[in-house]
Amino acid sequence: MKITGCAVHAVTVTFEGVMPGTHVVLRLRTDEGLEGVSYVSRLGPRTLRPMALMIEAMVESLHGLDPRHTEDLHHRLTGPKLGAPVSGLELRAASAVDVACWDLKGKALGQPVYKLMGGFRDRRPVSANWALMPGQPRDRLAAHLEALLARGFRAVKCPVGFVPLDEAIDHVRFVRSVVGASTRIIVDLNFQTTIKQALRFARETEALDLFWIEDPVAFHDYEGMAQIRAQATQSITGGEVYQFPHEFRWLLERGGCDIAMIDQDLGLTGFLKVAHMAQAYGCPVVNHLAPEALSHAIAAVPNGLIVGLVPWGQPLFTEPLRIEDGDLVMPTAPGLGLTLDEDVLRRCAIS
Ligand SMILES: [Mg+2]
Structure with a gap:
């Protein structure tokens, strides 16, 4: 299985009318048609777009690699670059990719994560x-x-x-x-x-x-x-x-x-x-x-x-x-056991 790309959605949703949250949702795509899902929270006007762009750039750097090799991919994204540690928003973006890779690993193996x-x-x-x-x-x-x-x-x-x-x-x-x-x-x-x-x-x-x-x-x-x-x-x-x-x-x-x-x-x-x-x-x-x-x-x-x-x-x-x-x-479905609500992603998108 190989990573082929992703779709990223910026959305604001409210839980039961009392708890709003702004999130970037990642759908990590593969050549086998399976999709890994994750989301990043705690985002505001200054960090929302950078987060979406950073996730896309990170996924692009992983094209052709096997998402089941979670240690390898996480290290590629978070290991020191030219001696400088990765930190802040970059780590948060990398974590979204990592979670989606675990979701894919579970789905590929037919097991909950x-x-x-x-x-x-x-x-x-x-x-x-x-x-x-x-x-x-x-x-x-x-x-x-x-x-x-x-x-x-x-x-x-x-x-x-x-x-x-x-x-x-x-x-x-x-x-x-x-x-x-x-x-x-x-x-x-x-x-x-x-x-x-x-x-x-x-x-x-x-x-x-x-x-x-x-x-x-x-x-x-x-x-x-x-x-x-x-x-x-x-x-x-x-x-x-x-x-x-x-x-x-x-x-x-x-x-x-x-x-x-x-x-x-x-x-x-x-x-x-x-x-x-x-x-x-x-x-x-x-x-x-x-x-x-x-x-x-x-x-x-x-x-x-x-x-x-x-x-x-x-x-x-x-x-x-x-x-x-x-x-x-815990869910019994393979992966994280999550199904995105397509209608919510469309209706609550931040343009
Ligand atoms: Mg606390």
């Missing part, structure tokens, strides 16, 4: 990561939480970094009062607190039994993360903005997290490297965004903990991810 990657489990707990921020009317928040529980979710994630600490603590208390004791609550401090503020937050929410506290301090403050982790009794999670395995190595070597959060920027190829490295440190891994792709890596490895469902890419596909009794049930 998570089975090719190790197939450790076929379902994982899933958290609902939308519309749970502070600052909204309490009755609306309560209704949303109850609707999530009714849909089978048993874990929720609240971003609270952008409000004052007392308001953040109050918000989490309220969420616990609505969801009861058996639902997992994840809290994201979004890199906004100092070490002392983070420790105060951890202390004052101790009785709320949070599943983890995420990104208390700046992402490059490995020592700060280690200090918080050493003093807090709750689990500390970090890693969502790292683009290289060695950044996770630096965090893990310093004891800077209980749980490593891995973004699609590393590709599925890089995700697996970090997951295996983290396992050697006794550290579970979770995904940042792109649950449709990254859930495969989480299901594949023994230390895949839970899938975070940020659903803004869900409208791109004809079938929603399957949630059952608090778990994401």
Whole structure:
């Protein structure tokens, strides 16, 4: 099988009327008629077109190569060029190509991607990561939480970094009062607190039994993360903005997290490297965004903990991810198990 080209779509879609997302969708084409699918998010007016152009240029550089050789292709796109490391947007574009190659590999072999990657489990707990921020009317928040529980979710994630600490603590208390004791609550401090503020937050929410506290301090403050982790009794999670395995190595070597959060920027190829490295440190891994792709890596490895469902890419596909009794049930179809909604791609295209 050989790569022959691609189609790239820039779209803005909104999940259930509450969560908009702008994405570049890649369809990676081959001489056998199979198509690999992926998408990149977190794009704005300055990055949308460069991302689409970069993906097209990368695919062109891979013409004639076999997409099943994921290590080879990912290395060609992300290995050092003339001594300079590839970074930033380029890595994000390369990750989209990598994910589409894994999709193609699964389709070519007639297997779901998570089975090719190790197939450790076929379902994982899933958290609902939308519309749970502070600052909204309490009755609306309560209704949303109850609707999530009714849909089978048993874990929720609240971003609270952008409000004052007392308001953040109050918000989490309220969420616990609505969801009861058996639902997992994840809290994201979004890199906004100092070490002392983070420790105060951890202390004052101790009785709320949070599943983890995420990104208390700046992402490059490995020592700060280690200090918080050493003093807090709750689990500390970090890693969502790292683009290289060695950044996770630096965090893990310093004891800077209980749980490593891995973004699609590393590709599925890089995700697996970090997951295996983290396992050697006794550290579970979770995904940042792109649950449709990254859930495969989480299901594949023994230390895949839970899938975070940020659903803004869900409208791109004809079938929603399957949630059952608090778990994401992995698809049985070959590849990533995703079918693009052609009508949505047409209607929501950004011209
Ligand atoms: Mg986060």
